[in-house]
Amino acid sequence: MDPEDWSEVRRLGHELLDDLIDQLSNVGERPAWTPVPPQVKARLEQPAARLPADFSDVLGELKRDILPYATGNIHPRWFGWVHGTGTVEGALAELVAGFMNCNVGGRDHAAVYVERQVIGWLADLFGFPADSSGLLVSGTSMATILALAVARESVAPGEMRRKGNSAAPGQLVTYASDGAHVSVRKALELLGLGGDSLRRVPADPVSGLDPRALEERIERDREAGLHPFCVVGTAGSVTTGAIDDLAALADICSRHGLWFHVDAAFGGALALSTRLAPRLAGIESADSLAFDLHKWLHVPYDAGCVLVRDPDLHRATFSADRDYLSRFERGTGAGDPWFTDFGPELSRGFRALKVWVTLRTHGLDRLAEMVEKNCEQAAWLARRIADSESFHLAAPTSLNVVCFQAEVPGGASIDSDEFNREILMRLQERGIAVPSSAEIDGRLCIRVAITNHRTRREDLEMLLDAIEEIRREIVDGTLA
Amino acid sequence: MDPEDWSEVRRLGHELLDDLIDQLSNVGERPAWTPVPPQVKARLEQPAARLPADFSDVLGELKRDILPYATGNIHPRWFGWVHGTGTVEGALAELVAGFMNCNVGGRDHAAVYVERQVIGWLADLFGFPADSSGLLVSGTSMATILALAVARESVAPGEMRRKGNSAAPGQLVTYASDGAHVSVRKALELLGLGGDSLRRVPADPVSGLDPRALEERIERDREAGLHPFCVVGTAGSVTTGAIDDLAALADICSRHGLWFHVDAAFGGALALSTRLAPRLAGIESADSLAFDLHKWLHVPYDAGCVLVRDPDLHRATFSADRDYLSRFERGTGAGDPWFTDFGPELSRGFRALKVWVTLRTHGLDRLAEMVEKNCEQAAWLARRIADSESFHLAAPTSLNVVCFQAEVPGGASIDSDEFNREILMRLQERGIAVPSSAEIDGRLCIRVAITNHRTRREDLEMLLDAIEEIRREIVDGTLA
Numbered sequence: 038m039d040p041e042d043w044s045e046v047r048r049l050g051h052e053l054l055d056d057l058i059d060q061l062s063n064v065g066e067r068p069a070w071t072p073v074p075p076q077v078k079a080r081l082e083q084p085a086a087r088l089p090a091d092f093s094d095v096l097g098e099l100k101r102d103i104l105p106y107a108t109g110n111i112h113p114r115w116f117g118w119v120h121g122t123g124t125v126e127g128a129l130a131e132l133v134a135g136f137m138n139c140n141v142g143g144r145d146h147a148a149v150y151v152e153r154q155v156i157g158w159l160a161d162l163f164g165f166p167a168d169s170s171g172l173l174v175s176g177t178s179m180a181t182i183l184a185l186a187v188a189r190e191s192v193a194p195g196e197m198r199r200k201g202n203s204a205a206p207g208q209l210v211t212y213a214s215d216g217a218h219v220s221v222r223k224a225l226e227l228l229g230l231g232g233d234s235l236r237r238v239p240a241d242p243v244s245g246l247d248p249r250a251l252e253e254r255i256e257r258d259r260e261a262g263l264h265p266f267c268v269v270g271t272a273g274s275v276t277t278g279a280i281d282d283l284a285a286l287a288d289i290c291s292r293h294g295l296w297f298h299v300d301a302a303f304g305g306a307l308a309l310s311t312r313l314a315p316r317l318a319g320i321e322s323a324d325s326l327a328f329d330l331h332k333w334l335h336v337p338y339d340a341g342c343v344l345v346r347d348p349d350l351h352r353a354t355f356s357a358d359r360d361y362l363s364r365f366e367r368g369t370g371a372g373d374p375w376f377t378d379f380g381p382e383l384s385r386g387f388r389a390l391k392v393w394v395t396l397r398t399h400g401l402d403r404l405a406e407m408v409e410k411n412c413e414q415a416a417w418l419a420r421r422i423a424d425s426e427s428f429h430l431a432a433p434t435s436l437n438v439v440c441f442q443a444e445v446p447g448g449a450s451i452d453s454d455e456f457n458r459e460i461l462m463r464l465q466e467r468g469i470a471v472p473s474s475a476e477i478d479g480r481l482c483i484r485v486a487i488t489n490h491r492t493r494r495e496d497l498e499m500l501l502d503a504i505e506e507i508r509r510e511i512v513d514g515t516l517a
Numbered sequence: 518m519d520p521e522d523w524s525e526v527r528r529l530g531h532e533l534l535d536d537l538i539d540q541l542s543n544v545g546e547r548p549a550w551t552p553v554p555p556q557v558k559a560r561l562e563q564p565a566a567r568l569p570a571d572f573s574d575v576l577g578e579l580k581r582d583i584l585p586y587a588t589g590n591i592h593p594r595w596f597g598w599v600h601g602t603g604t605v606e607g608a609l610a611e612l613v614a615g616f617m618n619c620n621v622g623g624r625d626h627a628a629v630y631v632e633r634q635v636i637g638w639l640a641d642l643f644g645f646p647a648d649s650s651g652l653l654v655s656g657t658s659m660a661t662i663l664a665l666a667v668a669r670e671s672v673a674p675g676e677m678r679r680k681g682n683s684a685a686p687g688q689l690v691t692y693a694s695d696g697a698h699v700s701v702r703k704a705l706e707l708l709g710l711g712g713d714s715l716r717r718v719p720a721d722p723v724s725g726l727d728p729r730a731l732e733e734r735i736e737r738d739r740e741a742g743l744h745p746f747c748v749v750g751t752a753g754s755v756t757t758g759a760i761d762d763l764a765a766l767a768d769i770c771s772r773h774g775l776w777f778h779v780d781a782a783f784g785g786a787l788a789l790s791t792r793l794a795p796r797l798a799g800i801e802s803a804d805s806l807a808f809d810l811h812k813w814l815h816v817p818y819d820a821g822c823v824l825v826r827d828p829d830l831h832r833a834t835f836s837a838d839r840d841y842l843s844r845f846e847r848g849t850g851a852g853d854p855w856f857t858d859f860g861p862e863l864s865r866g867f868r869a870l871k872v873w874v875t876l877r878t879h880g881l882d883r884l885a886e887m888v889e890k891n892c893e894q895a896a897w898l899a900r901r902i903a904d905s906e907s908f909h910l911a912a913p914t915s916l917n918v919v920c921f922q923a924e925v926p927g928g929a930s931i932d933s934d935e936f937n938r939e940i941l942m943r944l945q946e947r948g949i950a951v952p953s954s955a956e957i958d959g960r961l962c963i964r965v966a967i968t969n970h971r972t973r974r975e976d977l978e979m980l981l982d983a984i985e986e987i988r989r990e991i992v993d994g995t996l997a
Contacts, residue, residue: 038602038604038815038879038883038884038887038970039542039604039605039970039971040605043538043542046538046605046606046609047534047535047538049609050534050538050605050609050612051531051534053609053612053613054527054530054531054534054612055527057612057613057616058523058526058527058530060616061616062519062523070626070848070849072625073625073626073627073630077627077630078630081627081630081631081633081634082630082634082637083634084637084638084641085638085641085642085876085881086876086877086880086881087880087881087882088880088882089878089879089880089882089883090877090878090880092606092878095606095874095877095878098877099613099870099874102627103613103617103627103628103631103870104613104617104627105627106626106627107617107618107619107626107627107628108617108618108619108620108621108624108626108628108849109626109849110618110619110620111616111617111618117849117850118620120620121618122518122618123615123616123618124518124519125519125520125526125530125616126526126572126575127615128612128615128616128618129526129529129530129533129576129612129615130615131611131612131614131615132530132533132534132537132608132609132611132612132615133533133537133579133583133584134611134817135603135607135608135609135610135611135612135817135871136537136540136541136591136603136605136608137583137584137587137588137591138587138588138590138591138601138602138603138608138817138818139587139588139590139818140588140590140598140600140811140818140819141588141818144588145552145553146550146553146586146587146588146589147553147557147561147582147583147584147585147586147587148583148587148588150553150557150558150561150562151561151583153561154561154562154563157562157564158564158565161564161565162565175655175862175864175865175866176862176863176864176865177863177864178861178862178863178864179861179862182707182861186707189709197709197711198706198711198712199711199712199713200711200713201682201705201706201709201710201711201713201714202681202682202683202709202710202711203682203683203688203711204711208683219837219863220861220863222837223835223837223861224861225681226678226681227662227666227707227708227861228707228708228709229669229677229681229682229708229709229710230681230682230709231677231678231679231680231681231682231683231684232678232679233679233680233681234681329864331620331864331866335518337614337615337618337866338618338619338620338621338864338865338866338867339620339862339864339865339866341864355703357699357702357703363954363956365938365941365942367942367945367946368550368941368942368945368946369550369588369589369597369945369951369953370597370945370953370954381658381659381662381700381703381704381707382655382656382658382659382819383656383657383658383699383700384655384656384657384658384809384811384818384819384821385655385656385818385819386655386811386817386818386819387818390579390583391615394575394579396565396566397566397570397575397578398569398570398572398575399518399569400565400566400567400568400569400570401565401566401567402567402568402569403518403569404518407518458845461845461848462845462847462848465847465848465849465850466847466848471849473849473850474843474850476843490518490519491519
């Protein structure tokens with residue numbers, strides 16, 4: 038399968054690299070999002086080919102049908118969901134990882150040491166002990182699954198793995214904020230604990246979960262014969278960026294003997310900034326921590342991390358002795374412990390390299406500056422919206438998320454949800470900008486989440502101007 | 518975080534690409550594995566930097582400390598565990614994915630259509646219905662977890678997700694061959710069903726699990742009040758490459774109303790070859806299927822796939838309605854269903870691109886040739902071993918795996934396990950070749966698994982010659 042002529046693939050590779058750099062270096066001049074044309078969709082429904090094709094033709098198709106229609110998060114006016122921007126250095130790291138083609142499940146080779154180093158850096162960033170264990174995974178959803186699996190194992194170590202959930206002394210109950218991410222519930226479902234075992238505790242849009250309400254729920258559940266075992270703190274809720282009082286949660290968990298897990302998917306990045314880190318106070322006391330590197334740390338997709346304070350329990354939850362995976366003191370099969378001992382995946386790519394390159398190149402300080410800048414941009418945008426008669430803030434902005442409605446102009450008989458949805462659609466379809474949406478107090482709002490190192494003040498001004506224009510357009514014309 | 522000077526990063530990128538192609542195009546001339554030197558390990562323990570670094574310096578470190586110490590599976594004499602070789606085209610696809618930085622959790626952009634197309638190709642390859650659902654994941658371990666979660670949901674749809682495993686009408690029991698991969702047990706552990714709920718059925722090293730013994734176990738467990746719910750067929754066991762009689766298992770599952778999952782991690786690749794595909798007969802009847810693309814399909818790490826016959830049940834197992842993830846008819850938020858509806862991950866990289874590029878460039882026929890070639894190479898090696906007085910076959914070779922012992926020469930008082938382990942270590946440490954090991958009938962054997970498109974007949978001859986030489990060396994010298 039190797040090319041007969043390496044010089045031809047070399048030439049094509051260089052040409053490809055030039056095209057990619059050309060596109061990325063002027064990404065802001067193109068639309069923030071371009072719908073995939075119907076003829077491209079049709080071509081991407083063709084059956085598999087039995088015969089080989091010229092690589093130059095395959096690259097031609099790729100450049101024509103795939104490259105122009107990316108998700109959009111590399112654009113300076115992408116504000117949708119919570120997506121990071123990536124970097125050119127991270128992208129080049131993926132090239133290296135592709136060539137090296139490492140399996141970082143275990144064994145003894147450089148990729149293993151790179152991943153250990155990166156995990157050490159991240160443990161240190163959050164004030165976790167130096168001997169904490171960790172694993173790079175696809176994102177916080179996976180990280181949460183792993184963390185809650187370790188939490189469950191702590192209920193009856195050894196027994197849980199062998200006998201399953203029925204080995205627990207009672208029905209296991211988990212607590213999280215009303216604003217907690219859907220992945221917490223999904224994790225409990227996958228673990229076979231059932232989504233109903235999650236108790237959602239009332240939360241404030243800025244200060245998060247109410248610790249007193251939490252403690253009452255725990256006590257009530259205990260009295261009802263249930264077995265509370267885990268509290269999930271949220272550091273950065275998706276809708277408003279709320280951060281739970283992690284120190285208070287840590288204290289409650291400690292007093293009640295519960296596992297304390299923190300979902301810091303994007304909020305964890307505050308730890309980079311000496312100015313913002315105090316808002317995470319208490320995170321260093323967590324038993325486990327899940328966060329993303331492809332969001333505010335701008336590592337290319339996908340990359341998340343789980344950290345666990347107790348490495349022995351972590352290993353005991355996942356390690357498996359099989360002769361085929363025997364460890365040796367020497368040779369390729371050395372390197373104990375293997376990453377397969379700390380998670381369910383036996384094959385794992387060299388995800389660590391793009392993290393390593395991103396952190397080595399940009400350094401923690403520059404990443405911190407980007408986080409601070411995005412928070413300042415959100416504050417600026419929120420002020421502009423609060424000061425304008427055309428807009429209405431749907432929730433206070435305390436971090437990097439701004440939720441608002443465009444006011445339906447007086448006299449127009451248009452439903453607010455429909456009005457704002459149409460604005461959102463036109464913004465996206467024209468490639469001007471990509472906010473996403475949220476529902477707050479039963480009303481649809483436009484949601485601008487800024488985790489974007491390419492965004493400048495002008496991009497936010499352009500967004501507001503475009504909304505004003507679309508507002509007038511809709512009122513003057515029709516909704517259809 | 519964008520470079521001030523794009524021409525400098527462009528120059529560095531081209532230089533990097535040249536280095537990578539230089540290294541890959543002559544990989545066979547370098548050692549198959551090189552231990553990571555102590556000074557490199559020490560450097561990979563440095564703390565994170567606060568300040569940015571010159572990208573050229575970071576690349577310099579990468580080239581010095583990481584690139585020379587890859588896992589080794591890109592080498593023509595890598596025969597360890599079951600690792601694919603990768604291709605230069607797949608590696609370049611990773612570069613594109615890095616630049617595009619897509620999140621393929623959902624929404625409407627080209628990467629989504631590419632992944633759908635690839636899943637369609639794979640469903641078609643295995644004779645699954647055109648409307649089957651599927652998902653690219655990190656590998657078969659993850660794919661098995663997802664498949665068994667869907668299987669569990671089938672026991673009491675809706676109830677299982679909400680109430681957890683206790684909603685099942687009895688203790689859920691799963692069956693698999695004695696030779697089944699450890700990931701099956703790990704999946705059941707993660708799902709909270711407990712590792713002990715796996716019944717291992719006696720198996721033959723070639724024909725796999727004994728269907729009669731399976732049926733007896735199922736009936737016995739039913740009589741004992743347990744709830745058999747799933748059979749996992751193995752298509753290619755790790756130690757001997759055994760393939761279960763999948764048609765017989767499909768029939769048993771159908772008669773007993775059990776879910777039929779197939780672990781075809783590497784054996785699934787036989788489906789590519791018209792000559793070998795009949796050995797998988799019955800796989801088209803599976804309810805779910807898990808297999809790897811980074812093994813015998815030579816997609817760079819990591820890439821596996823799960824296929825599920827019933828797309829509605831698959832979606833019902835994982836989809837979650839949250840306003841923040843609302844779907845629209847238009848704009849970026851269109852594209853329903855989203856891949857997040859079919860698995861636990863909400864953030865997902867553009868893994869599909871390297872699969873697409875590999876299959877488009879090489880075509881199914883060329884991939885099939887590689888599979889056939891590797892099986893022929895294994896058969897040739899097994900014959901050479903069987904014919905030699907220096908070696909002893911530890912199990913019959915029916916696919917691509919050859920397990921054998923080097924005989925301890927007459928007169929030498931060395932334990933066979935110790936002797937073979939030392940041979941293995943010296944092979945690896947000298948970078949001659951990388952087989953791994955297995956335990957068969959309580960004895961350590963050298964295990965050569967060939968899923969390597971770079972391997973030529975000469976590489977296997979070199980392996981045998983080197984073992985002969987090391988054999989004599991050990992007998993002449995000492996074991997220490």
